[in-house]
Amino acid sequence: MQYRAFAYRAFDADLVVNLNTLSKAFEEQLRESRGSVAGSGDLAPLVLQRASSTTLDDFRLSGMFAEMRQGERGERLLGRIPEGSPRSIAADAGQWTRIAGSEMPVVAAFGPLYRGAGRGYTYPGFPIRVSIAVAGELAPLEAALESVRRSLFQLGIAGLGLALAGGYWLATRTLRPIATLTEQAGRMAALPTSDDPHRLAIANSEDELGRLAATFNQLLERIDASARQVRAFVADAAHEMKTPVAIVRTESELALADRPSVEEMRRALGAIASESERLSQLVSDLTLLAEGQTLEHPLERRLVDLDELVEDVVASLRPIAAARGVTVKVTLAESAEYRGDERLLRRVTINLLENAIKFSPPSAEILVQVSRKPDGFALDFLDDAETLTEEERERVFDRFYRTRAARSGGATGSGLGLAIVQWAVRLHGGRVDVEPKVPRGNRFRVVLPRAG
Numbered sequence: 001m002q003y004r005a006f007a008y009r010a011f012d013a014d015l016v017v018n019l020n021t022l023s024k025a026f027e028e029q030l031r032e033s034r035g036s037v038a039g040s041g042d043l044a045p046l047v048l049q050r051a052s053s054t055t056l057d058d059f060r061l062s063g064m065f066a067e068m069r070q071g072e073r074g075e076r077l078l079g080r081i082p083e084g085s086p087r088s089i090a091a092d093a094g095q096w097t098r099i100a101g102s103e104m105p106v107v108a109a110f111g112p113l114y115r116g117a118g119r120g121y122t123y124p125g126f127p128i129r130v131s132i133a134v135a136g137e138l139a140p141l142e143a144a145l146e147s148v149r150r151s152l153f154q155l156g157i158a159g160l161g162l163a164l165a166g167g168y169w170l171a172t173r174t175l176r177p178i179a180t181l182t183e184q185a186g187r188m189a190a191l192p193t194s195d196d197p198h199r200l201a202i203a204n205s206e207d208e209l210g211r212l213a214a215t216f217n218q219l220l221e222r223i224d225a226s227a228r229q230v231r232a233f234v235a236d237a238a239h240e241m242k243t244p245v246a247i248v249r250t251e252s253e254l255a256l257a258d259r260p261s262v263e264e265m266r267r268a269l270g271a272i273a274s275e276s277e278r279l280s281q282l283v284s285d286l287t288l289l290a291e292g293q294t295l296e297h298p299l300e301r302r303l304v305d306l307d308e309l310v311e312d313v314v315a316s317l318r319p320i321a322a323a324r325g326v327t328v329k330v331t332l333a334e335s336a337e338y339r340g341d342e343r344l345l346r347r348v349t350i351n352l353l354e355n356a357i358k359f360s361p362p363s364a365e366i367l368v369q370v371s372r373k374p375d376g377f378a379l380d381f382l383d384d385a386e387t388l389t390e391e392e393r394e395r396v397f398d399r400f401y402r403t404r405a406a407r408s409g410g411a412t413g414s415g416l417g418l419a420i421v422q423w424a425v426r427l428h429g430g431r432v433d434v435e436p437k438v439p440r441g442n443r444f445r446v447v448l449p450r451a452g
Contacts, residue, residue: 003152004145008115011141012107015117018064018134019105026055026068026132027123034126044128052130065114069131072100100131110135244275251275299341299427306336306345306370306377313349314368317357325362328353331369338377338448344424348432351417352381352444359385360441376430379446387436396434397422421446 029051052068069075099106099118110116110133118133248271254260255268314328321328338345356366364384371378388396392403400415425432430448437443 003148007141007145007148011115011136012117015064015107015115015134015136016105019117019119019132022055022066022134023121023132025058026051026121026130029055029058030123030126044126047126048128048130065116065135065137067133067135069096069100069133070128072097072129096131096133099133100129113138244279247275248272248279299344301339302342304338304340304342304345306338306379307332307334309342309346310349310368310370310379313346313353317350317353320354321357321366324357324360325364326357326360327363327365328357329365329367331367331371333370333372333377336370336372336377338450340428340448341424344427348421348424348446349379351421352379352446355417356381356383356385356444359383361385373447376447376449379448381444382437382441383444384441387440388434388442393434393436397432 030047033047033051033054048070056066056068095108095110096118100120102119105117105119107115107117114135115138116133116135118131120129120131122129251268251271255265260268310330310332314330318328353366353368360366360383366384367380367382369378369380369382371380388403395401396403397418399419401419402415422432425446425448428448430446432444432446434442434444
Protein backbone atom coordinates (compact mmCIF):
# COMPACT_ATOMS: atom_id res chain seq x y z
CA MET A 1 0.00 0.00 0.00
CA GLN A 2 1.64 3.22 -1.14
CA TYR A 3 0.25 5.47 1.58
CA ARG A 4 1.90 3.24 4.27
CA ALA A 5 5.29 3.38 2.55
CA PHE A 6 4.97 7.15 2.16
CA ALA A 7 4.12 7.54 5.85
CA TYR A 8 7.20 5.51 6.90
CA ARG A 9 9.45 7.49 4.53
CA ALA A 10 8.21 10.74 6.09
CA PHE A 11 8.76 9.28 9.60
CA ASP A 12 12.32 8.25 8.69
CA ALA A 13 13.07 11.69 7.19
CA ASP A 14 11.91 13.35 10.41
CA LEU A 15 14.21 11.03 12.41
CA VAL A 16 17.23 12.01 10.29
CA VAL A 17 16.45 15.74 10.66
CA ASN A 18 16.28 15.40 14.45
CA LEU A 19 19.48 13.34 14.44
CA ASN A 20 21.39 16.06 12.53
CA THR A 21 20.00 18.80 14.77
CA LEU A 22 21.00 16.91 17.91
CA SER A 23 24.49 16.29 16.52
CA LYS A 24 25.11 20.00 15.85
CA ALA A 25 23.79 20.94 19.29
CA PHE A 26 26.16 18.39 20.86
CA GLU A 27 29.11 19.77 18.89
CA GLU A 28 28.48 23.27 20.26
CA GLN A 29 28.17 21.97 23.82
CA LEU A 30 31.36 19.99 23.33
CA ARG A 31 33.34 23.14 22.47
CA GLU A 32 31.89 25.02 25.47
CA SER A 33 32.57 22.13 27.87
CA ARG A 34 36.18 21.82 26.71
CA GLY A 35 36.73 25.52 27.50
CA SER A 36 35.23 25.31 30.98
CA VAL A 37 37.48 22.43 32.13
CA ALA A 38 40.72 23.72 30.59
CA GLY A 39 43.91 23.12 32.53
CA SER A 40 42.97 19.68 33.81
CA GLY A 41 44.64 16.39 32.85
CA ASP A 42 42.95 13.79 30.68
CA LEU A 43 39.53 15.39 30.87
CA ALA A 44 37.98 13.96 27.66
CA PRO A 45 35.54 11.62 29.49
CA LEU A 46 34.50 14.47 31.77
CA VAL A 47 34.00 16.84 28.83
CA LEU A 48 32.02 14.23 27.01
CA GLN A 49 29.84 13.58 30.06
CA ARG A 50 29.13 17.28 30.62
CA ALA A 51 28.45 18.05 26.94
CA SER A 52 26.11 15.11 26.48
CA SER A 53 24.21 15.86 29.66
CA THR A 54 23.79 19.55 28.76
CA THR A 55 22.77 18.74 25.20
CA LEU A 56 20.10 16.24 26.18
CA ASP A 57 18.83 18.56 28.91
CA ASP A 58 18.48 21.52 26.58
CA PHE A 59 17.39 19.75 23.41
CA ARG A 60 13.65 19.43 22.92
CA LEU A 61 12.93 15.90 21.76
CA SER A 62 9.20 16.45 21.18
CA GLY A 63 8.36 13.02 22.51
CA MET A 64 11.31 11.25 20.83
CA PHE A 65 13.92 9.11 22.55
CA ALA A 66 17.60 10.08 22.38
CA GLU A 67 20.75 8.29 23.48
CA MET A 68 24.51 8.87 23.17
CA ARG A 69 27.28 6.29 23.32
CA GLN A 70 31.05 6.44 23.08
CA GLY A 71 33.77 4.34 21.53
CA GLU A 72 33.95 2.13 18.47
CA ARG A 73 31.60 -0.46 19.99
CA GLY A 74 29.00 1.99 21.23
CA GLU A 75 29.36 1.86 25.01
CA ARG A 76 26.41 3.59 26.70
CA LEU A 77 27.05 7.12 27.75
CA LEU A 78 23.78 8.87 28.44
CA GLY A 79 20.18 8.73 27.36
CA ARG A 80 17.05 10.77 27.71
CA ILE A 81 13.72 8.99 27.65
CA PRO A 82 10.33 10.75 27.84
CA GLU A 83 8.52 10.21 31.11
CA GLY A 84 6.37 7.08 31.21
CA SER A 85 8.29 5.35 28.41
CA PRO A 86 10.64 2.34 28.68
CA ARG A 87 13.98 3.17 30.26
CA SER A 88 16.11 2.34 27.20
CA ILE A 89 15.85 2.32 23.42
CA ALA A 90 15.40 -1.25 22.29
CA ALA A 91 18.51 -1.47 20.05
CA ASP A 92 20.82 -4.44 20.56
CA ALA A 93 24.61 -4.33 20.84
CA GLY A 94 25.17 -5.38 17.24
CA GLN A 95 22.95 -2.60 15.98
CA TRP A 96 24.84 -0.03 18.06
CA THR A 97 28.12 -1.34 16.69
CA ARG A 98 26.82 -0.78 13.14
CA ILE A 99 25.63 2.73 14.07
CA ALA A 100 29.00 3.61 15.66
CA GLY A 101 30.91 2.60 12.52
CA SER A 102 28.65 4.32 10.00
CA GLU A 103 29.30 7.77 8.54
CA MET A 104 25.75 7.87 7.13
CA PRO A 105 22.51 7.74 9.10
CA VAL A 106 21.35 4.20 9.80
CA VAL A 107 17.54 3.94 9.92
CA ALA A 108 16.20 0.70 11.37
CA ALA A 109 13.65 -0.81 13.70
CA PHE A 110 14.65 -0.48 17.34
CA GLY A 111 12.61 -3.40 18.53
CA PRO A 112 8.96 -4.07 17.67
CA LEU A 113 7.68 -0.75 19.07
CA TYR A 114 10.26 1.84 17.95
CA ARG A 115 12.05 3.05 14.86
CA GLY A 116 15.21 5.08 15.04
CA ALA A 117 18.09 6.69 13.19
CA GLY A 118 21.68 6.93 14.32
CA ARG A 119 25.30 7.33 13.21
CA GLY A 120 28.81 7.74 14.57
CA TYR A 121 30.59 11.14 14.78
CA THR A 122 34.25 12.03 15.04
CA TYR A 123 34.41 15.70 16.08
CA PRO A 124 37.48 17.81 15.17
CA GLY A 125 40.05 17.88 17.96
CA PHE A 126 38.18 15.39 20.16
CA PRO A 127 39.71 11.93 20.65
CA ILE A 128 36.60 9.91 21.48
CA ARG A 129 34.15 8.79 18.76
CA VAL A 130 30.54 9.50 19.71
CA SER A 131 27.43 7.64 18.55
CA ILE A 132 24.10 9.46 18.61
CA ALA A 133 20.66 7.95 17.98
CA VAL A 134 17.12 9.25 18.12
CA ALA A 135 14.00 7.07 17.97
CA GLY A 136 10.27 7.47 17.86
CA GLU A 137 7.46 5.29 19.03
CA LEU A 138 5.55 3.57 16.22
CA ALA A 139 2.24 3.43 18.05
CA PRO A 140 1.07 6.95 17.00
CA LEU A 141 2.12 6.29 13.39
CA GLU A 142 0.30 2.96 13.32
CA ALA A 143 -2.76 4.60 14.91
CA ALA A 144 -2.73 7.25 12.18
CA LEU A 145 -2.35 4.59 9.49
CA GLU A 146 -5.19 2.60 11.01
CA SER A 147 -7.34 5.73 10.95
CA VAL A 148 -6.44 6.22 7.28
CA ARG A 149 -7.31 2.60 6.55
CA ARG A 150 -10.68 2.98 8.25
CA SER A 151 -11.33 6.20 6.35
CA LEU A 152 -10.37 4.59 3.06
CA PHE A 153 -12.57 1.60 3.81
CA GLN A 154 -15.48 3.83 4.70
CA LEU A 155 -14.90 5.94 1.59
CA GLY A 156 -14.67 2.75 -0.46
CA ILE A 157 -17.97 1.47 0.91
CA ALA A 158 -19.58 4.85 0.32
CA GLY A 159 -18.07 5.04 -3.18
CA LEU A 160 -19.26 1.53 -3.96
CA GLY A 161 -22.75 2.43 -2.82
CA LEU A 162 -22.71 5.60 -4.92
CA ALA A 163 -21.35 3.67 -7.89
CA LEU A 164 -24.08 1.06 -7.60
CA ALA A 165 -26.77 3.71 -7.26
CA GLY A 166 -25.30 5.79 -10.09
CA GLY A 167 -24.85 2.72 -12.27
CA TYR A 168 -28.43 1.67 -11.69
CA TRP A 169 -29.66 5.17 -12.47
CA LEU A 170 -27.46 5.43 -15.56
CA ALA A 171 -28.45 1.95 -16.79
CA THR A 172 -32.12 2.74 -16.28
CA ARG A 173 -31.74 6.05 -18.08
CA THR A 174 -29.77 4.41 -20.89
CA LEU A 175 -32.08 1.43 -21.34
CA ARG A 176 -35.32 3.43 -21.14
CA PRO A 177 -35.05 4.66 -24.77
CA ILE A 178 -34.28 1.10 -25.90
CA ALA A 179 -37.36 -0.17 -24.09
CA THR A 180 -39.39 2.62 -25.68
CA LEU A 181 -38.10 1.74 -29.16
CA THR A 182 -38.79 -1.94 -28.51
CA GLU A 183 -42.35 -1.14 -27.42
CA GLN A 184 -42.91 1.02 -30.51
CA ALA A 185 -41.51 -1.69 -32.80
CA GLY A 186 -43.77 -4.26 -31.13
CA ARG A 187 -46.83 -2.08 -31.68
CA MET A 188 -45.88 -1.57 -35.33
CA ALA A 189 -45.46 -5.31 -35.79
CA ALA A 190 -48.97 -5.85 -34.44
CA LEU A 191 -50.54 -3.31 -36.80
CA PRO A 192 -52.08 -4.55 -40.05
CA THR A 193 -50.24 -3.83 -43.28
CA SER A 194 -51.31 -0.54 -44.83
CA ASP A 195 -50.00 2.24 -46.98
CA ASP A 196 -49.50 4.43 -43.92
CA PRO A 197 -45.78 4.64 -43.11
CA HIS A 198 -44.62 3.13 -39.83
CA ARG A 199 -41.91 5.12 -38.05
CA LEU A 200 -40.09 5.11 -34.73
CA ALA A 201 -40.28 8.31 -32.70
CA ILE A 202 -36.78 9.79 -32.26
CA ALA A 203 -36.29 11.66 -28.97
CA ASN A 204 -32.69 12.74 -29.62
CA SER A 205 -31.31 12.35 -33.12
CA GLU A 206 -27.75 13.21 -32.01
CA ASP A 207 -27.00 10.22 -29.78
CA GLU A 208 -26.31 6.61 -30.77
CA LEU A 209 -29.88 5.43 -30.18
CA GLY A 210 -31.25 8.34 -32.21
CA ARG A 211 -28.98 7.45 -35.13
CA LEU A 212 -29.99 3.79 -34.78
CA ALA A 213 -33.69 4.74 -34.84
CA ALA A 214 -33.10 6.97 -37.88
CA THR A 215 -31.36 4.12 -39.69
CA PHE A 216 -34.21 1.78 -38.73
CA ASN A 217 -36.71 4.31 -40.08
CA GLN A 218 -34.79 4.41 -43.36
CA LEU A 219 -35.02 0.63 -43.50
CA LEU A 220 -38.76 0.84 -42.82
CA GLU A 221 -39.11 3.37 -45.62
CA ARG A 222 -37.41 1.01 -48.04
CA ILE A 223 -39.57 -1.89 -46.87
CA ASP A 224 -42.73 0.23 -47.22
CA ALA A 225 -41.64 1.38 -50.67
CA SER A 226 -40.94 -2.20 -51.74
CA ALA A 227 -44.28 -3.36 -50.37
CA ARG A 228 -46.09 -0.57 -52.21
CA GLN A 229 -44.27 -1.45 -55.42
CA VAL A 230 -45.20 -5.10 -55.05
CA ARG A 231 -48.86 -4.26 -54.41
CA ALA A 232 -48.92 -1.83 -57.34
CA PHE A 233 -47.16 -4.36 -59.56
CA VAL A 234 -49.62 -7.13 -58.71
CA ALA A 235 -52.59 -4.79 -59.18
CA ASP A 236 -51.29 -3.52 -62.53
CA ALA A 237 -50.45 -7.01 -63.75
CA ALA A 238 -53.95 -8.22 -62.82
CA HIS A 239 -55.45 -5.22 -64.54
CA GLU A 240 -53.44 -5.79 -67.72
CA MET A 241 -54.29 -9.50 -67.81
CA LYS A 242 -57.98 -8.97 -67.09
CA THR A 243 -58.87 -7.55 -70.53
CA PRO A 244 -57.23 -10.22 -72.75
CA VAL A 245 -58.52 -13.02 -70.52
CA ALA A 246 -62.05 -11.57 -70.72
CA ILE A 247 -61.79 -11.31 -74.52
CA VAL A 248 -60.58 -14.92 -74.83
CA ARG A 249 -63.39 -16.11 -72.57
CA THR A 250 -66.07 -14.10 -74.41
CA GLU A 251 -64.98 -15.21 -77.87
CA SER A 252 -64.83 -18.82 -76.70
CA GLU A 253 -68.31 -18.68 -75.20
CA LEU A 254 -69.74 -17.05 -78.34
CA ALA A 255 -68.10 -19.63 -80.57
CA LEU A 256 -69.52 -22.49 -78.48
CA ALA A 257 -72.99 -21.04 -77.91
CA ASP A 258 -74.55 -21.85 -81.33
CA ARG A 259 -73.44 -23.38 -84.51
CA PRO A 260 -71.20 -20.62 -85.85
CA SER A 261 -70.27 -20.33 -89.46
CA VAL A 262 -66.74 -20.87 -90.68
CA GLU A 263 -66.21 -17.11 -90.92
CA GLU A 264 -67.45 -16.53 -87.36
CA MET A 265 -65.27 -19.37 -86.06
CA ARG A 266 -62.29 -17.95 -87.94
CA ARG A 267 -62.90 -14.48 -86.50
CA ALA A 268 -63.24 -15.86 -82.96
CA LEU A 269 -60.09 -17.94 -83.26
CA GLY A 270 -58.24 -14.93 -84.66
CA ALA A 271 -59.29 -12.81 -81.69
CA ILE A 272 -58.32 -15.58 -79.27
CA ALA A 273 -54.94 -15.99 -80.97
CA SER A 274 -54.28 -12.23 -80.87
CA GLU A 275 -55.12 -11.93 -77.17
CA SER A 276 -53.19 -15.13 -76.38
CA GLU A 277 -50.13 -13.61 -78.04
CA ARG A 278 -50.61 -10.48 -75.97
CA LEU A 279 -50.87 -12.57 -72.81
CA SER A 280 -47.81 -14.56 -73.80
CA GLN A 281 -45.79 -11.38 -74.29
CA LEU A 282 -46.99 -9.98 -70.97
CA VAL A 283 -46.07 -13.20 -69.15
CA SER A 284 -42.67 -13.20 -70.88
CA ASP A 285 -41.99 -9.64 -69.77
CA LEU A 286 -43.06 -10.34 -66.20
CA THR A 287 -40.93 -13.48 -66.12
CA LEU A 288 -37.90 -11.54 -67.35
CA LEU A 289 -38.32 -8.87 -64.65
CA ALA A 290 -38.88 -11.49 -61.94
CA GLU A 291 -35.84 -13.43 -63.12
CA GLY A 292 -33.62 -10.39 -62.82
CA GLN A 293 -34.87 -9.60 -59.29
CA THR A 294 -34.46 -13.12 -57.92
CA LEU A 295 -31.07 -14.08 -59.34
CA GLU A 296 -27.98 -12.79 -57.58
CA HIS A 297 -25.90 -12.69 -60.78
CA PRO A 298 -28.30 -12.41 -63.74
CA LEU A 299 -25.64 -11.06 -66.11
CA GLU A 300 -23.59 -13.27 -68.41
CA ARG A 301 -20.86 -10.91 -69.57
CA ARG A 302 -19.39 -11.83 -72.91
CA LEU A 303 -17.74 -9.85 -75.66
CA VAL A 304 -20.51 -8.27 -77.78
CA ASP A 305 -20.08 -6.20 -80.96
CA LEU A 306 -22.63 -3.40 -80.48
CA ASP A 307 -22.44 -2.40 -84.16
CA GLU A 308 -23.29 -5.92 -85.27
CA LEU A 309 -26.03 -6.28 -82.65
CA VAL A 310 -27.73 -3.01 -83.71
CA GLU A 311 -27.52 -3.96 -87.40
CA ASP A 312 -29.16 -7.34 -86.68
CA VAL A 313 -32.01 -5.76 -84.72
CA VAL A 314 -32.61 -3.06 -87.35
CA ALA A 315 -32.64 -5.66 -90.12
CA SER A 316 -35.17 -7.81 -88.22
CA LEU A 317 -37.52 -4.84 -87.57
CA ARG A 318 -37.26 -3.16 -90.98
CA PRO A 319 -40.30 -5.05 -92.33
CA ILE A 320 -42.41 -3.72 -89.46
CA ALA A 321 -41.08 -0.22 -90.05
CA ALA A 322 -41.73 -0.48 -93.79
CA ALA A 323 -45.30 -1.58 -93.13
CA ARG A 324 -45.84 1.68 -91.26
CA GLY A 325 -43.94 3.72 -93.85
CA VAL A 326 -41.14 4.49 -91.40
CA THR A 327 -37.48 4.64 -92.42
CA VAL A 328 -34.72 3.47 -90.05
CA LYS A 329 -31.16 4.78 -90.49
CA VAL A 330 -28.11 3.58 -88.58
CA THR A 331 -24.86 5.32 -87.66
CA LEU A 332 -22.26 2.93 -86.27
CA ALA A 333 -19.02 3.37 -84.36
CA GLU A 334 -15.78 1.66 -85.22
CA SER A 335 -14.76 -1.27 -83.05
CA ALA A 336 -17.69 -1.11 -80.64
CA GLU A 337 -16.82 -4.21 -78.64
CA TYR A 338 -18.47 -4.29 -75.25
CA ARG A 339 -18.46 -6.95 -72.54
CA GLY A 340 -22.05 -7.51 -71.46
CA ASP A 341 -25.08 -9.80 -71.55
CA GLU A 342 -25.97 -10.12 -75.24
CA ARG A 343 -29.51 -11.39 -74.53
CA LEU A 344 -30.39 -8.35 -72.41
CA LEU A 345 -28.63 -5.86 -74.69
CA ARG A 346 -30.56 -7.23 -77.65
CA ARG A 347 -33.81 -6.90 -75.68
CA VAL A 348 -32.94 -3.26 -74.87
CA THR A 349 -32.31 -2.46 -78.52
CA ILE A 350 -35.48 -4.23 -79.73
CA ASN A 351 -37.71 -2.54 -77.15
CA LEU A 352 -36.41 0.96 -77.87
CA LEU A 353 -36.55 0.54 -81.65
CA GLU A 354 -40.02 -1.04 -81.54
CA ASN A 355 -41.18 1.82 -79.35
CA ALA A 356 -39.81 4.37 -81.83
CA ILE A 357 -41.45 2.62 -84.82
CA LYS A 358 -44.78 2.18 -83.02
CA PHE A 359 -45.23 5.85 -82.11
CA SER A 360 -43.58 7.57 -85.10
CA PRO A 361 -46.00 8.81 -87.79
CA PRO A 362 -45.88 7.47 -91.39
CA SER A 363 -43.01 8.76 -93.54
CA ALA A 364 -41.04 9.47 -90.39
CA GLU A 365 -37.30 8.82 -90.12
CA ILE A 366 -35.78 7.06 -87.14
CA LEU A 367 -32.06 7.32 -86.45
CA VAL A 368 -30.13 4.75 -84.40
CA GLN A 369 -26.60 5.78 -83.39
CA VAL A 370 -23.77 3.83 -81.77
CA SER A 371 -20.99 6.09 -80.44
CA ARG A 372 -17.88 5.58 -78.40
CA LYS A 373 -17.42 7.53 -75.16
CA PRO A 374 -14.28 7.98 -73.02
CA ASP A 375 -15.68 5.62 -70.41
CA GLY A 376 -17.91 3.36 -72.52
CA PHE A 377 -20.53 3.48 -75.27
CA ALA A 378 -23.81 5.29 -75.98
CA LEU A 379 -26.82 4.05 -77.96
CA ASP A 380 -29.17 6.80 -79.20
CA PHE A 381 -32.66 6.25 -80.63
CA LEU A 382 -34.13 9.40 -82.24
CA ASP A 383 -37.78 9.20 -83.29
CA ASP A 384 -40.37 11.58 -84.78
CA ALA A 385 -43.12 10.63 -82.32
CA GLU A 386 -45.09 13.16 -80.30
CA THR A 387 -42.71 14.89 -77.90
CA LEU A 388 -43.15 13.62 -74.35
CA THR A 389 -44.11 16.10 -71.64
CA GLU A 390 -41.92 16.60 -68.60
CA GLU A 391 -44.24 14.45 -66.47
CA GLU A 392 -44.24 11.69 -69.09
CA ARG A 393 -40.45 11.75 -69.31
CA GLU A 394 -40.28 11.24 -65.53
CA ARG A 395 -42.69 8.28 -65.56
CA VAL A 396 -42.11 6.69 -68.95
CA PHE A 397 -39.85 3.99 -67.46
CA ASP A 398 -42.35 2.99 -64.74
CA ARG A 399 -43.98 -0.42 -65.01
CA PHE A 400 -47.30 -0.51 -66.84
CA TYR A 401 -47.15 3.23 -67.47
CA ARG A 402 -48.56 4.26 -70.84
CA THR A 403 -48.33 7.76 -72.24
CA ARG A 404 -51.28 9.80 -73.41
CA ALA A 405 -50.40 9.07 -77.06
CA ALA A 406 -50.28 5.33 -76.35
CA ARG A 407 -53.66 5.35 -74.64
CA SER A 408 -55.40 7.52 -77.22
CA GLY A 409 -53.80 5.93 -80.27
CA GLY A 410 -54.78 2.41 -79.33
CA ALA A 411 -51.18 1.14 -79.49
CA THR A 412 -50.70 -2.39 -78.26
CA GLY A 413 -48.30 -3.23 -75.48
CA SER A 414 -48.12 -4.09 -71.83
CA GLY A 415 -46.32 -0.99 -70.61
CA LEU A 416 -43.32 -3.08 -69.50
CA GLY A 417 -41.01 -2.53 -72.46
CA LEU A 418 -39.26 0.60 -71.19
CA ALA A 419 -39.24 -0.73 -67.61
CA ILE A 420 -37.32 -3.76 -68.90
CA VAL A 421 -34.93 -1.42 -70.74
CA GLN A 422 -34.19 0.55 -67.57
CA TRP A 423 -33.75 -2.61 -65.50
CA ALA A 424 -31.38 -4.24 -68.01
CA VAL A 425 -29.28 -1.09 -68.44
CA ARG A 426 -28.94 -0.62 -64.68
CA LEU A 427 -27.80 -4.23 -64.34
CA HIS A 428 -24.88 -3.28 -66.60
CA GLY A 429 -24.12 -0.28 -64.38
CA GLY A 430 -25.40 2.19 -66.98
CA ARG A 431 -28.29 4.61 -67.29
CA VAL A 432 -31.10 5.37 -69.74
CA ASP A 433 -32.92 8.66 -70.10
CA VAL A 434 -35.09 10.54 -72.55
CA GLU A 435 -34.97 14.15 -73.69
CA PRO A 436 -37.00 16.14 -76.23
CA LYS A 437 -35.72 16.51 -79.80
CA VAL A 438 -36.07 19.74 -81.74
CA PRO A 439 -38.45 20.43 -83.41
CA ARG A 440 -40.35 17.19 -82.76
CA GLY A 441 -39.68 13.80 -81.31
CA ASN A 442 -37.63 12.25 -78.53
CA ARG A 443 -34.10 11.03 -77.99
CA PHE A 444 -33.73 7.85 -75.86
CA ARG A 445 -30.09 7.47 -74.81
CA VAL A 446 -28.51 4.38 -73.28
CA VAL A 447 -25.07 4.87 -71.69
CA LEU A 448 -23.07 1.68 -71.02
CA PRO A 449 -19.88 2.02 -68.94
CA ARG A 450 -16.94 -0.23 -69.62
CA ALA A 451 -17.19 -3.44 -67.64
CA GLY A 452 -14.43 -4.13 -65.14
